[in-house]
Amino acid sequence: MQTDEGTRQKAVVIAGPTASGKSSCAVALCRMTGGAVLSMDSMQIYRHMDIGTAKVTKEEMQGVRHYLIDILNPDENCSISDFQAAADAALAECRKNGVLPVLAGGTGFYLHAVVYGNDFGRDTGADRTLRDRLQTIAMEQGAEALHHRLEAVDPEAAASIHPNNVKRVIRALEYYEETGRPISAHNLEEKRRMPRLDFAGFLLQEDRARLYERINRRVDMMREAGLTEEVRGLLSAGIMPGATSLQAIGYKEIVQYLEGKCTEDEAYEAIRTGSRHYAKRQNTWFKREAGLERIDIDAFDCDPEKIAGYMLQRIKEKGILT
């Protein structure tokens, strides 16, 4: 691991809630800097999921190179370390070509992991059965029972994870089983980690009411653009409704509709509220993410060119770009 100041790769980070205009700002900035976009989005990695993920179109890319989009089929899974590996490859390519990487996206967890290079351990593959076994315990004996097990081996983690959060409890137990170390100790180390990128970061912000209006409008546009048909196509292509990709907002709701569980109007209403909730969670995450300068997009008339222009100025001031 390189930690010398001089060797840290320079980069730009653009974060923000859904529909805040990250993608267009990133493209605008890359056109000014000759940079490339690295998408930090957990769902745009999937091919054939374009409308519902608000993926940038070929035209919108305006010739700017985009990484980490369309890298998997919708029936595949991507763990955080898989994503990190793909991001590392993209970063290496940028470095080799002397291109400024612009990391833009709304998946805070992925973004953080790429910027800090957190260690998630090795995916042994053998844990598949362990995970299933723990899941079974949770279902048969209850979430509390599983939590008690964690309490026995890692009281610290047990104290910080709510018993109902079975996913996390399982992961903590799994980590202990595989490494013999409590995950709480590991997490403590990871929290001390410094960024491995020398970056200038921005957080796009907007008045809550306006953001919600924007989200509602975007969902309407998705419907007009044929989101229902896109989801129908995925299902008829054999993608299982339980696939990770189909848990995305905009997809799981339409699946419900196509399965006759609700009306199409209800599905789209659910997409709107789901998106609002998501935006809220994103804001919560980014609020505590260090190194992000807040940008009120209304102050720039929500114009990607103006925002990118400001970013360019700040990037230069910070010495990211000379």
Next chain:
RNA sequence: GGCGACAUAGCCAAGUGGUAAGGCGUGGGUCUGCAAAACCCUGAUCACCAGUUCGAGUCUGGUUGUCGCCU
């Protein structure tokens, strides 16, 4: 004009004499191998007035409002 029903938090909605379930939304938050996921926290004195009662959202009368039916 007459008859009947109903009025509980932003919305839906339990509760029918002992000091207000729940769901949704809203707001806040957690987060280190599924993260657009998973999970946690968050509100009212019951339309108004007057009675009965030790005690009323819950009973009685009136007022206002809403809905339905009838002439």
